[in-house]
Amino acid sequence: MSIAALRPKIAVLYLARCLGLFALGRHLTAKRLRILCYHGGCLGDELGYNPKLFMSTETFRKRIAWLQTKGYSPVRLDDAVRTPDANRGRLEVVVTFDDGWYSTGRELLPVLAGQQIPSTLYLCTRHFLEGWPVLNVATRYLLWKAARRRVKLEGFGAKVDGEHDLAIPAARESLAQGVVAAFAPLATDRSAVCAALERLATAVGLDPAELDLASRRFDYMTPEEVRSAAASGCAIELHGHDHYYPRGAPERFRADLSRCDEVITGLGLPKPRHYCYPSGSFDEGAAVVLDELGVASATTCLPGLVHDSSPPNSFYLSRFLDGESIHQLEFEAEMSGFADFLRRLKGRRFSLPVAAKPKTSAPTPAGDAFPK
Ligand SMILES: [Zn+2]
Structure with missing residues (x-):
């Protein structure tokens, strides 16, 4: 060595x-x-x-x-x-x-x-x-995975909608907190949480298959x-x-x-x-x-x-x-x-x-x- x-x-x-x-x-x-x-x-x-x-x-x-x-x-x-x-x-x-x-x-x-x-x-x-997948971990993983992108989100609620530069860690963290707050009321069962996360993945340009929630890696x-x-x-x-x-x-x-x-x-x-x-x-x-x-x-x-x-x-x-x-x-x-x-x-x-x-x-x- x-x-x-x-x-x-x-x-x-x-x-x-x-x-x-x-x-x-x-x-x-x-x-x-x-x-x-x-x-x-x-x-x-x-x-x-x-x-x-x-x-x-x-x-x-x-x-x-x-x-x-x-x-x-x-x-x-x-x-x-x-x-x-x-x-x-x-x-x-x-x-x-x-x-x-x-x-x-x-x-x-x-x-x-x-x-x-x-x-x-x-x-x-x-x-x-x-x-179901732990929301704040799965969300932060998802935004990390899409980190080089600029995204425009719509239809997720006031805390999430708008333009975001995912290359900036602080912007990513702020968006993650908004997503977790917006998704919390939707979290009623596993399929609802997975559907919400996959919709976000698609919106930031990730194939839901890349999120791979079926593997239970965030469960x-x-x-x-x-x-x-x-x-x-x-x-x-x-x-x-x-x-x-x-x-x-x-x-x-x-x-x-x-x-x-x-x-x-x-x-x-x-x-x-x-x-x-x-x-x-x-x-x-x-x-x-x-x-x-x-x-x-x-x-x-x-x-x-x-x-x-x-x-x-x-x-x-x-x-x-x-x-x-x-x-x-x-x-x-x-x-x-x-x-x-x-x-x-x-x-x-x-x-x-x-x-x-x-x-x-x-x-x-x-x-x-x-x-x-
Ligand atoms: Zn712990």
């Missing part, structure tokens, strides 16, 4: 690995829990649109193989949270998935099931119950598919009903969690005990509500090793968001503890204040592209 050909950050990581710093990091942090986060698999060209949200089976398989080669021990989230940090085994890692994408079940979970690796799926129950799993995932070793946990964390509104948060819990237990699955903050957004009130409702842990989108998994830290667990856009060396740096060490050195690692009140976090940059 030519170091000169690498991005500066990747070149530094490459040198660090060559110098044995990754191996040293693994040794020194072997008793720290690692939590990994994935989203959807890839059924077409979704990687080009959003390589944080979608990951190829090949890359996912490579990550899992690397973990196994390096001696990591995949463990169930529930077991990891129940285990006191002092009793933790070597290189324990928890694999989690957010949302509930059909492509997760079709492409990524089988990689784990084939090797009896446990995992967790944080299910957003509103999109799951809807059973969530069905109830049967979720039960099947659970049966194959994937625990189904809470991602909220609305895919939105209501800051400063504990009553609303309580209601959202309860609805999500009802849907999951209504599938005949075990009562969920773990939560994941949608888009990584949280505030200091979250721990109180989660504790009241008997939820044992919550994961954030803040990268790092888990240094303390006891309450209240258990409600703000660090988690690394892996994706197709993450270089293998960045992944290895995170998993070895080297990236965590650098973050601590720079004072950029999140930690609970003395009063056990977490900082209020901003949504992750990737969160904008996630369903709401």
Whole structure:
């Protein structure tokens, strides 16, 4: 490998690995829990649109193989949270998935099931119950796909109609928001949503076949598919009903969690005990509500090793968001503890204040592209 050909950050990581710093990091942090986060698999060209949200089976398989080669021990989230940090085994890692994408079940979970690796799926129950393509993701994909064009739209409503230059990202984003608002009242069943999206595709010069909604690449799993995932070793946990964390509104948060819990237990699955903050957004009130409702842990989108998994830290667990856009060396740096060490050195690692009140976090940059 030519170091000169690498991005500066990747070149530094490459040198660090060559110098044995990754191996040293693994040794020194072997008793720290690692939590990994994935989203959807890839059924077409979704990687080009959003390589944080979608990951190829090949890359996912490579990550899992690397973990196994390096001696990591995949463990169930529930077991990891129940285990006191002092009793933790070597290189324990928890694999989690957010949302509930059909492509997760079709492409990524089988990689784990084939090797009896446990995992967790944080299910957003509103999109799951809807059973149609997630509008804001499918819309943004569609406009990305048509990105070189100038279009004139008519008959879609005041928020959409007019001339748009899809080559300009801000114009595309503004149009996407208008489309999602205009289509929301039309979203009554899968065929209505698909018809609306295909009409938009045609209007921006895309063949609906290119949108390929029949592949279900923007859909969530069905109830049967979720039960099947659970049966194959994937625990189904809470991602909220609305895919939105209501800051400063504990009553609303309580209601959202309860609805999500009802849907999951209504599938005949075990009562969920773990939560994941949608888009990584949280505030200091979250721990109180989660504790009241008997939820044992919550994961954030803040990268790092888990240094303390006891309450209240258990409600703000660090988690690394892996994706197709993450270089293998960045992944290895995170998993070895080297990236965590650098973050601590720079004072950029999140930690609970003395009063056990977490900082209020901003949504992750990737969160904008996630369903709401
Ligand atoms: Zn999510």
